[in-house]
Every structure is written in C-alpha cells, then in structure tokens.
Amino acid sequence: MIESVQNKLVKKIKSLQQRKNREKEGLFVVEGVRFVGEIPNNVNILYIAVSHTFQKMNDITVYEKRSQVFVFSDTVFDTISDTQHTQGIIAICQKKNMVLSEYQLNEKGFYILAENIQDPGNLGTMIRTADACHADAVFLSKGCVDLYNTKVLRSTMGSLFHLPIFQNVDFIDYIDSMKQKNIMIFAAHLKAQKYYYNTDFRKGCALLIGNEGKGITDKIAQKCHEFVKIPMVGKAESLNASVAAGVLMYEVVRQRMTQI
Numbered sequence: 001m002i003e004s005v006q007n008k009l010v011k012k013i014k015s016l017q018q019r020k021n022r023e024k025e026g027l028f029v030v031e032g033v034r035f036v037g038e039i040p041n042n043v044n045i046l047y048i049a050v051s052h053t054f055q056k057m058n059d060i061t062v063y064e065k066r067s068q069v070f071v072f073s074d075t076v077f078d079t080i081s082d083t084q085h086t087q088g089i090i091a092i093c094q095k096k097n098m099v100l101s102e103y104q105l106n107e108k109g110f111y112i113l114a115e116n117i118q119d120p121g122n123l124g125t126m127i128r129t130a131d132a133c134h135a136d137a138v139f140l141s142k143g144c145v146d147l148y149n150t151k152v153l154r155s156t157m158g159s160l161f162h163l164p165i166f167q168n169v170d171f172i173d174y175i176d177s178m179k180q181k182n183i184m185i186f187a188a189h190l191k192a193q194k195y196y197y198n199t200d201f202r203k204g205c206a207l208l209i210g211n212e213g214k215g216i217t218d219k220i221a222q223k224c225h226e227f228v229k230i231p232m233v234g235k236a237e238s239l240n241a242s243v244a245a246g247v248l249m250y251e252v253v254r255q256r257m258t259q260i
Helices: 008-015 019-025 033-038 052-057 074-080 120-132 150-156 171-180 241-258
Strands: 027-031 045-051 068-072 089-094 110-114 137-141 165-169 184-188 205-209 226-229
Touching (some): 008 045, 008 074, 008 089, 027 150, 033 089, 045 052, 045 074, 052 068, 052 074, 068 074, 110 120, 110 171, 110 241, 120 137, 120 150, 184 241
Parallel strands (some): 045 068, 110 137, 137 165
Antiparallel strands (some): 027 089
C-alpha cells in the first residue's frame, strides 16, 4: 500500500491536474466507478489507483484485467482525487492521437464547433449533448478550456469516448474545408433575423457556439452562412451556452427524424 504523499506515483498523478503536464505526458485522469467502467478497450490505461477502503469493499480483480492496480491509503488517495466526495478509484489513461488532417468530413454530417468556451461544465455538457444527438464530431478552437480538464471529463459522463473530438482547431481554415464539402455553418447570434426553428438543418451542417460572455469572434462570424436566434420571451437576456447549444442540437435531431 502506498502511504506517503512523497511517493513518485502520487506526485505523477497530482501533476496531471495541470494542463501543461497532461499535454507533456499525453495522459489524462479518469475518476469514479462509472467513468472508469466506461473506458473502452481501445484506450490504453497505464495504471489504476484505488483507496484502501475501495479495495476492502470491492473486487479489484475486475480492474486488474485492464491494468496494474495500486492501492493507496485513504489519506493519500484524498490528495490525488479531484472530487470532494471521492469514490476511491482513478485511472490514468493515454490520450488517443486524433489527427485532424486524417478526418474525413461527411457532406451530410452534423458537427459542433465550440469557439473559446471557458467553463468546463459548459464544454462537458455540450459534448454529452452532442453525443446524445448523434453528432458526427466536435471541434474545439484554440481558446477552449482543455478537453482533459477533470471537470470537463466528469461533465461528459463518458461521452468523451463516443465521438471524435478535436482540440486546438484553427476555425478560419477548417470552416473553409467544411464549405468545400457543402456543409452549412450556422451560429446563434444577436444579429440574427431568423429563429432557429425556421431554419433548415437537414443537409450537412455545423453549429457554431461562441464564448459564454463574448459570443462568436467577428472573424469567425464572417465565415458563417447564416445566423439564427432563440426566442427570449422572458426577462433573461441570454441563455447558458450549453443550454443554447442543446436547443439548437435537438432542433437538428427533430428535423432529421421527422424530415419537417
């Protein structure tokens, strides 16, 4: 059992709480029983850490089939956990090398473009919703919060593993690539004249979601085919970014399921 916070493995796991170290090592942290159980076989798990209490209450041989398992004292495990009420299990995983240039866009596809999203919960929820709506892929601009931030990962509820997600995408160039495939770029924007439910999303399309406070940058807005808006009939001036994204995504689903 590992009982010292000075242990090399403890320090290694704690270092992955910082983005620069995750990027340097090509690793990320998955925490929680359900989330660890969601890790597909094509994702390499370097090792799994469990608390002493978790070991006593669970059959850890299940996890030993996937990777080497290390047991930590409860006190030490608390120092590597990123949750207030830990479930006592963490997996250290290797990032999948997603190469944007190798990804083939589908002319009839459905895509999400997230520009400069800063809130981890918002980004994770958008990814989870995109998964539920069967989006083909999600593209994150260079200014987005890190996909492998632990709060983002928890908010995805495992959807991270279900669809292609690309980070640090240059939207100026990539939107041009989408246009070459006849994919329409739509964005929720204050200048929109048309409501989203009066817009045709049945052909290949991409929904552009902007920063929580500043919206879409002007350069990217100029790349869009069309702006759409969501009715605001109450006193609130705006919607949460992930809620707005969800409204638009499900309109795409509705139209493609009903063809209306």
